[in-house]
Amino acid sequence: MSTTSHGSGQHEEYPPYLAHHFDTMGQQAGAAKLGMWLFLATEILMFSGLFLAYFIIRYFYPDMMLSAHEFLQKEAGALNTVVLLISSYTMAMAVRAAQTSNTPSLKRNLLWTLLCAGIFMVVKYFEYSAKIEHGMLPGRFYEAHYHGYELVGLPHIFFAVYFTMTGLHGVHVLVGMGIITWIYIRASRGDFHSGNYIAVENTGLYWHLVDLIWIFLFPLLYLVR
Amino acid sequence: MGSQVYVNGKEIENPHEFHHHVAPKKQYVQVLGALLVLTVLTVAVSYADLGPLSLPVAMLVAAVKASLVCAFFMHLKDDDRFNVFVFVGTLLFVAIFFSFTLFDLGARNAVNDEQKTFEYWNDEAAAGNALKVGVDHVPEKAAALKAAHAGGHGDGHGGDHGDAKAEGHGDAKAEGHGDAKAEGHGDAKAEGHGDAPAGEHEAKAPANHEAPGGH
Amino acid sequence: MAHHPAHADHAPEPDYIRAKKGIMSWLVTVDHKRLGLMYLASVLFFFLVAGILAIALRTELFTPGQDFMSAQTYNKVFTLHGAIMVFLFIIPSVPAAMGNFLLPLMLGAKDVAFPKLNLLSFYVFSVAAIMFISTLVMGSIDTGWTFYTPYSTATGGAATMAVFAVFVAGFSSILTGVNFVVTVHRMRAPGQTWDRLPLFVWAIYATAVIQVLATPVLAITVLLLGLERIFGVGIFDPALGGDPVLFQHFFWFYSHPAVYIMILPGFGIISELLTVHSRKHIFGYKAIALSSVAIAIISFLVWGHHMFVSGQSELAGIVFSFLTFAVAVPTAIKVFSWVATLYKGSISYTTPMWYGLMFLWTFTIGGLTGLYLGTLSIDVHLHDTYFVVAHFHYVMVGGTVVAFIGGLHHWWGKMTGKMYNEKAGAIGALLVFVGFNGTFLTQFFLGHQGMPRRYYAYLSEYQFLHQISTIGSWILAAGLLWTMIYLLHSLWYGEKATGNYWNATSLEWHTQSPPIEHNFHDTPHVTGSPYDFPEIDKSGATH
Ligand code: HEM
């Protein structure tokens, strides 16, 4: 039997940031967050293909992998790991600031996060330049053996894997920087407070995922023997 | 009036209920501390020679770090259980993807040639045959590079054995493999039909073209 | 079940088509019903394009030798046909077109969870379509829709562009999937519990789960293939040290589940058609609903059945063959439940019902021949023959396309506000049935006799069956054209549709046809199963 639970004009309080097709903020935020988690699921599955490729190459060409990975700069990788972890922390603090309606702290923490992301990309830039200069390029472009570097086996595969994995990750960092900038602008407009911060929280989730992937990339590419 | 509010098909008590959990600042600092310590640990472990254990250990530490990030920074600890389910479920499907694929690659028993693509190259290397690496697959570029680096340019990069070695590349062996191999993937039915889109890539075309399709 | 909101106190509101005017109001709309229509128009367009290519292929095969297509052209045409049908027609067809339109209506919601994302998804799809079409002027693709390495790493033409088009199309599919999962979880009307969801919703839900879990792997696969072409990364290319069979693992990890992206929504439609037009409660509601989810999960465990003779290890072949049989179980549960639903029902032979009955025949043949192909030893003989072509067309065309056309008739009045002509519909259904079986039944025999797929010419021994097949394809094309004509005709001259012209009970029938912009005047309140038909025997009811 149909009863009319609530018609159009019945919401005494319908805040401007609640979209028309939702009934409550709880519903809206819950939906947004579930959507984000599903999106993260797709990101994980996408990267999993690269990890699988890595493991297979490693399984079949262990000597090549060991000889080639020595040419990555451990220090640069470690520095970037630390930088990203700190950025994850500042991002978490930004979300917390939004939860407690502390806009100045929100903005500050977003800036810190952006700064860390920037450092990460600069370090990446130097790493990439060094590789390119030594001819340690992916696949058919690999020419390090003409620059005097003799690596075991088929190192062009290792560098292809290296560039693909870190490249795709780097693209995610860049996208993240764009989103954080946008969130910063919105925060400056005063959009976020304890009643409405799901956009900040979702940005945080995305950013932590980027960190999560790096947590695995770092030991696999730079450290493992 | 009894303006009941429903969310997700269920009645809810308080229409303005908006679940959030604000964790203390201290907790975040502690988590960051733990993450940094674990980072130092992975780096340190990589210097210790653990042999075959090094990969599992590195992955274990990474997994602990990842769980910390998920549980605290991403709030999975206090989140809707369904989001946790989504996350864990995803990992399950990653596991399916990995295990079946690795299982197949591990189980290739090299009864026929096409089952041992990777081993082929290891066998070649073990037999002392120089492998074609990177740019050697693009003969013009390789030749140009060889010429450019002929004059001891290699020194600049710290290796004076560059030239001599480079000669060995581009061996005919590797070339021959590309063809024979690809052919092996072909299907008996392909033979004799002239319509496979062969073009310039004679070697690969007939082999792959007959490969199985789909639904 | 809920009933018509009997509130006469609402001023008549314009329907969603007339609510806003001007082309811009369509281009930037976030209304799920308008987006559904826009998707519908797009996928029908691509169905037409790829259908014309199909007829060209069949016509070339009328005689054993070359008629009007060279071998190269034939390769390009079948690739384009297959790729457009798969990526631009069938994958978005039911979910993105009908699902978009119906899902919120069936849930009693005002819209999907993320309306703007929905719009974005449509534009991403359009970009993919344009990229795909642009390959035509870039030298076309001749790899087959499966893009197998190493040929695809070496062939010229526009394969790189095509591969990135697939990447983009996958993105659109992911966005739709995420949107639908969240919509089902979070947007249900009061009282709309999981066991009161229409089975179409369950099917779309299971589909969306697969879209979310499988499509990302397709994305990385085609990305790696694109990189392999540009950089020669050496993961899939054997000449550079990679393994072409690895590509097949990556590809089929997506593409086997993807065949369920194609067929599950069809299952959902059939569940609706058979109950409404036999006025009987669905038999085994829970079994049908949960078997959709079971299929979604099991479908991730069987991909190796495409690789039995590709150089996969024998052990993996045995395991995958065994698991393949497991998928048949939930599928059979569905077919049995549908047949049981019809038993002692009061069947009315409307066009949707004709398509529903047709589905039971053709899909079952498609499904059962899948078991032949899943049998390791038999597949060695049948692999890459016309038997495979017949199998997947029985599933895709005899299953999904038939369900899609049936559903189109069922909800045509709801979507457009106009009724099609029943007699014309029955004629169309007959033509489609005869034409379809003529085209593809013969191909089982051809394949069994050893006729390989993807060839423009053949031995003259095969000529008789090939000619029947080609004539069948012309009849099928005539049936589809006829259907297109009378449906279009109805837009101008059709009778006006009433709000509930089938006298059905799920929520989309509780609003006018076409619905108003926000779907319902008042949020509906669900109190029972969507299949409690007033006047019928409820022996099949589980609640
Ligand atoms: C409308 C009637 C259709 C006809 C007459 C038709 C005909 C054909 C023909 C002749 C081929 C080439 C077979 C070969 O030489 O190996 C083919 C391939 C194919 N068709 Fe269809 N088709 C039709 C509809 C569809 C639909 C609706 C779909 C998908 C939803 C579809 C999917 C495919 C696929 C995936 C291939 C394989 C392409 C490849 O080998 O790469 N077809 N079809």
Ligand SMILES: [Cu+2]
């Ligand atoms: Cu399959």
